[in-house]
Amino acid sequence: MTVVIADEDADAIETTDGGGGLQGVPAEFRPWILKADAACKEPAMTPALLAAQLYHESGFKTSRKEATSYAGAEGPAQFMPGTWATWGRDADGNGETSPWDIGDAVMAQGRMMCSLLKQAAKSGYPGDVRALALAGYNAGWGRVEQFGGVPPESFAKGQTYHYVRNILAAMPRFEGPGLLEVSGSGTGADALRKAATRMGTPYAYGGGGPSGPSVGFCDGNNGYKNGRCAASSTVGFDCSSLMQYAYWPNTKLPRTAAAQYGATSHRPVARDQLKPGDLLFWAHGGNGFIYHVAMYAGDGNVLHAPRTGRHVELAPLSSAMPQGDYVGATRP
Template identity: 55%
Template sequence: MKKVLFGCSAPLVLLLVAVVAAFALMVTAGAATETGDALVGELPEAYRAWVLRSAGDCHDPALTPELLAAQLFEESGFRVDVRSPVGAEGPAQFMPGTWATWGRDDDHSGTASPFDIGDAVMAQGRLMCSLLGQTAVPGFADDPRRLALAGYNAGWAAVEASHGVPPYPETQRYVADIMGNLGRFQGNRLEITGYGVGPDAARRAATQLGVPYSYGGGSPAGPSRGHCDGDDGYRDGRCLADATVGWDCSALVQFAYWPARQLPRTAAEQYSATADRPVAQADLRTGDLLFWRHNGGGHVYHVALYVGDGLMISAPKTGDAVRQVPVADLPASDFAGATRP
């Protein structure tokens, strides 16, 4: 049986190479602009360090600072001394029984309190990290972030019973609101401007920032479980792809352009399908495709979408997630070229 090479499958060595001059471009028409620091938008300063620390303590790349920030916004609007009618307390709205399991004195005030910002945000991160770990169960074909949020709101037993986000109106609204507000708190947020197929594809790809990488995962319909094939989809000797709903690099690109441009599935096929429309590095625009192959030869192993200012949206490798990263994160010696679908 012929092995299908999806590309972006083997762990990518992220070399600290100098930024190639050709990618240190001024923003072209329809390109993106960077704004903000680690977190931007409506997150109060008192929460920033704790949100960053809480996300960083979790091994799961799906738990991003913006996800925690959007969840806090939904739970309490960042109010501290708040109690719900059912007894949930503090900015992360912990019930007393749940707090007893997850709450700690993280700010070293002498008391573990759901009303202390540090204690609350760190407990929120621990619980969300645990819930994300439980999403790696066969039969849950949904974004792990949505499932974890549903578990936080309705309890994991309700998620298991429904094999997904429970059909409770409150939980459905809760999940939709948080996912819809991620952009308010996106780190190094890209404001993708311009019109046309390329900028539209880049905007669609940007909606998937933070979704886990899954070798063989994803389609025009959205993220899906991947598979391990003997070589790819593993981390530390353990198959992650078949339990991870997410994207590999070429599926993300296919999704971003669908249906305006119905690109084939693999990185190599996408390169072949668009190679007759090459783009010089000095002429790159938002939505152009970037390709890499080992030492300039062999099969194409990675594809990403250019978004301006030397940045790209990329689904890099097993154990990582869809990210906005510099083009120079990948070896310049492997760059195979750019095309415009």
């Protein structure tokens, strides 16, 4: 199955400063990706490069069932045991050096990629040094030397060739400016911070849940783009699953926008009293079936997953959805 990482016609996302040039990654990966990037002095290294590589390697999965390859590569950065012995360190200080620990894995990935980028820059081989480094990560630097660059599509059934192309193509989906700055504390502010780590994640109708994004589905009316079912091949969130993810497990919201309104409507919030984390709802004509939910992000903006073909993004409350459809806000 082909997984859509980003849509070419997605609107630009504008956020406040403080993102470190990274967006759309799970909160538990974010500090380690930024740390690994900061530890490397090679100019070609960026957080988005590491994030796109991690996404391609494992989809940010960390369980042994989901992040063990048929060849025996392990963990979110997919290290073979022999390679791990060279690059692995106890980066998170838990007393164990493990490719299954996010900190250990990402920092090892960063060290290896940094070394490969340096090697690529000195090699004189044609092409993007990032492409050369990625090829070395996937196939070994010896193969890069063998072919005098990225191995051709004829090598290994195109595995390395497409590995490089897919990761470089995915990088813009993870490029910042990044996290929305959220002040204050409490359930709502914490939920907004968590949701903000998913900015840039594609919209997938029926996709996502408490544990993160997932492939969606089409129901005859929703999830289609250009006449095809986009949701079934897109890993992402829809509007309500993003809210459910953000508040879980402290507040266990139901799955759909209508159910979330039903579960929280006894705690309404006036428009001039909105606080970060409050839920906002829309229904056609302002009454009837609730079709959309978003989260108040402060300064007159909302954070939401708007529709198929778009991404989790920040938008003005006044234009996020038709103003005449606005129902009201609640505080979970």
